[in-house]
Amino acid sequence: MNTPLWQLKKQMSEIGHRIWLKGFCAGNEGNHSVRISEDRVLCTPTGLSKGFLDPEEMCIVDMDGTQVEPNSMGRKRTSEVLVHLAIYKKRSDVNAVIHSHPPHATAFAIARIPLPEGVHPEAEVFLGKVKTAPYATPSKPELSESIMPLIGPETNTVLMGNHGSVSFSTDLTDTFYKLEILDAYCRLLILTRQVGAVNILNQSQMTELLEVKKSFGLPDERLACAADGCIGSENQPFLATFGVTPATATCDCDGGDVKRPGGPEFEAMVQTITNQILASQK
Ligand SMILES: [Zn+2]
Numbered sequence: 001m002n003t004p005l006w007q008l009k010k011q012m013s014e015i016g017h018r019i020w021l022k023g024f025c026a027g028n029e030g031n032h033s034v035r036i037s038e039d040r041v042l043c044t045p046t047g048l049s050k051g052f053l054d055p056e057e058m059c060i061v062d063m064d065g066t067q068v069e070p071n072s073m074g075r076k077r078t079s080e081v082l083v084h085l086a087i088y089k090k091r092s093d094v095n096a097v098i099h100s101h102p103p104h105a106t107a108f109a110i111a112r113i114p115l116p117e118g119v120h121p122e123a124e125v126f127l128g129k130v131k132t133a134p135y136a137t138p139s140k141p142e143l144s145e146s147i148m149p150l151i152g153p154e155t156n157t158v159l160m161g162n163h164g165s166v167s168f169s170t171d172l173t174d175t176f177y178k179l180e181i182l183d184a185y186c187r188l189l190i191l192t193r194q195v196g197a198v199n200i201l202n203q204s205q206m207t208e209l210l211e212v213k214k215s216f217g218l219p220d221e222r223l224a225c226a227a228d229g230c231i232g233s234e235n236q237p238f239l240a241t242f243g244v245t246p247a248t249a250t251c252d253c254d255g256g257d258v259k260r261p262g263g264p265e266f267e268a269m270v271q272t273i274t275n276q277i278l279a280s281q282k
Pocket residue numbers: 029030099100101138163164
């Protein structure tokens with residue numbers, strides 16, 4: 001929090017541009033903020049694209065959300081700052097919050113499919129368990145109320161039902177990384193769904209991964225029960241969306257001599273089908 005205010009405003013503007021470039025916020029969607037002192041927060045203005053904000057358009061609010069300094073460009077603070085403030089109040093270690101609508105992650109929040117876990121190392125280490133809040137109307141106090149019970153001491157990302165995501169961390173850049181990793185992970189899940197089956201890391205692989213995570217200074221409460229296979233208890237709704245079960249691959253080739261369908265039985269079947277088609281056209 002020793003960074004000069006002008007620099008934080010500039011960083012807010014630059015992060016907004018990166019969020020916009022990634023396609024995480026269309027139109028005026030999304031908002032982000034940084035804590036600038038114990039009782040002051042710098043946040044984005046309402047009603048503007050986050051892609052092209054002038055640093056001077058950022059607004060300063062107190063911990064109740066009241067805009068405490070007149071904005072030199074006449075901007076008003078985002079209506080969603082109350083969600084940000086609730087997080088700052090709950091977690092003294094959090095200094096930046098980004099609310100966004102990353103499309104791949106939001107698809108899970110709309111489908112109301114819990115984000116699966118135990119799939120991808122990057123997501124496990126940098127996001128950990130990501131829970132989805134029930135739907136709540138934007139700009140209403142219910143939005144904060146829906147999210148807050150899901151935020152534990154290790155949480156850095158929450159999905160908002162039918163809406164989007166909220167990411168938070170020690171600084172704005174790291175918070176942006178959380179958002180970026182979240183959407184990249186969800187994109188992988190959606191791609192995997194198209195390619196084939198999703199393979200879940202086993203108990204020993206997850207235990208080892210969470211031990212590595214711990215060695216990075218990132219504790220994860222799931223380490224205590226990873227060896228018991230507790231991870232992935234909410235994976236079933238996602239796995240159930242796969243229309244096909246993976247087939248065991250069998251190869252018919254005999255040293256390159258691939259056997260193709262043929263023979264008298266095959267010819268007879270083709271003739272039967274042809275006759276049925278011709279009969280149906282009469
Ligand atoms: Zn939103």
